[in-house]
Amino acid sequence: MARAGQRILVATLVAGALDIAAAVLLAIQAGRTPDKMLRGVASGPFPEAVHWGLGGAALGLAVHFAIMAVMAAVYILAADRLPALKAQRLLAGILYGIATWAAMNLVVLPLRWPAVFPHLDPQSVATQLFCHIVLVGLPIALIAARR
Secondary structure: OHHHHHHHHHHHHHHHHHHHHHHHHHHHHHOOOOHHHHHHHOOOOOOOHOHHHHHHHHOOOOHHHHHHHHHHHHHHHHHOHHHHHOOOHHHHHHHHHHHHHHHHHHHHHHHHHOOOEEEEEEEHHHHHHHHHHHHHHHHHHHHHOOO
């Protein structure tokens, strides 16, 4: 179990850093500041965080990595019990990226912000699928396959 914990930590840090870097770039491209984007992340569980300045942004970063830790733990613990996930790590990583996109964009975000989500325009879907597949699903699957 200790080895699984190490892989979960590494996967959380790698996928979390890649995904948040993409989110920062997308926020800047959209004319938003990274701290505002991070306060938006924090406002999921803490609605008033949008008004908390840098503290709210720091909380948003923590929330992001907490969500990523759950995503990594679910996959890695499953992969330790289902050898096919390790044997077919590229396909499994792609499918997990799609699954995490669906969970976040079709369930989690619409439950919290039903008037705003889901964003299903082709560009948004393509961008988010790319991020979830390449920056989340594949890194987690590749790290899960390590011994």
